[in-house]
Amino acid sequence: MPSVDTLKQSLIDAGRILADEGQGDLIFGHVSARLPNDAEHFLMKPHQVGMEEITADNLITVNLEGEKVAGDAPRHIEVFIHSEILRVRPDITALVHTHAPNAVAFSALGRPLQGVGHEGALFHAGVPVFSETADLIIDQARGKAVARAMADSDVLIMRNHGIVTAGRNIEEATVLAVFLERACQAQLAVEACGGAKHLCSHDDAVAKTGRIMPQRGKVFEYLVRRNAAGDA
Ligand SMILES: [Zn+2]
DSSP states (O other): OOOHHHHHHHHHHHHHHHHHTTOOTTTTOEEEEEETTEEEEEEEOOTTSOGGGOOTTTOEEEETTSOEEEOSSOOOTTHHHHHHHHHHOTTOOEEEEEOOHHHHHHHTTTOOOOOSSHHHHHTTTOOOEEOSOSSOOOSHHHHHHHHHHHTTOSEEEETTTEEEEEESSHHHHHHHHHHHHHHHHHHHHHHTTTOOSOOOOHHHHHHHHHHHGGGHHHHHHHHHHHHHHHHO
16 A cells, blocks of 8 residues: 555656656546545546646545545546546546547547557457547536446546546556557557458457556556656
């Protein structure tokens, strides 16, 4: 169990990684993580700042009703994606919601995600799609609908909107968002050329998933280092 300070640093790192990967969408992406030893409250990026602008001081604390209980910065209107998924998924502690541009474009095709390359193969079990509305998730009812669509998956594509990824920690959820966006990018490239003629087999996809998914923590550490090197 990380300390609160460690958790805050992980959220700061996650925001910088997602911005670096092109998932910031100006000020409209967000990340969250349950507080250590407190399943009823979570830390969340505040509204009105970019993903790369998260600090230990501007993170806000929110309860499972979606109400801000600590912090001075404003709350995202889409807070209910986080509160309602965390309410029904005790197995996860962290969530990412971004308007990842390739995933948004891919979602408009109405096509299932395919094993074009490694990343696509990681999602061979299928990615649920939320299509009830393309509007923002502005209340508990819509948050519950998103949670229902996600069910027990760790990933969700929101048609004409974005993605949600979940993890046992923010590192896992963040790298899953990176993988999912890259999978969509690869398939978009193939679709633009008439669609895939060859795809990763199911057996290969299962094997690759077993090799790559456990490395998510190391991928996160690398992306933190890459980000720091970019600042130097
Ligand atoms: Zn959104």
